[in-house]
Amino acid sequence: MIxxxxxxxxxxxxxxxxxxxxxxxxxxxxxxxQQMEEMGIHKIEATEKDKGN
Structure with missing residues (x-):
């Protein structure tokens, strides 16, 4: 059985x-x-951080 x-x-x-x-x-x-870069999300967040500084 086992x-x-x-x-x-x-x-x-x-x-x-x-x-x-x-x-x-x-x-x-x-x-x-890589998925974020293909969708363009990664670039948007990077530019928003640069604007904040």
Whole structure:
């Protein structure tokens, strides 16, 4: 009975790992800073800080 539970947990872990790997392969892992620069948020905050000083 314990072996069945262990096999079930290993199977669930493997499925989650495969799904996460496929998701990251399709979307790519991009740092938050790069996303902010692409959206233009990072530049706006930097100029607002410069104006405040």
């Amino acid at each position: 072996i069945a539970h262990v096999l079930l947990l290993v199977t669930i872990g493997t499925v989650l790992f495969v799904l996460l790997s496929r998701f990251l392969a399709e979307t790519g892992l991009v740092p938050v800073e």
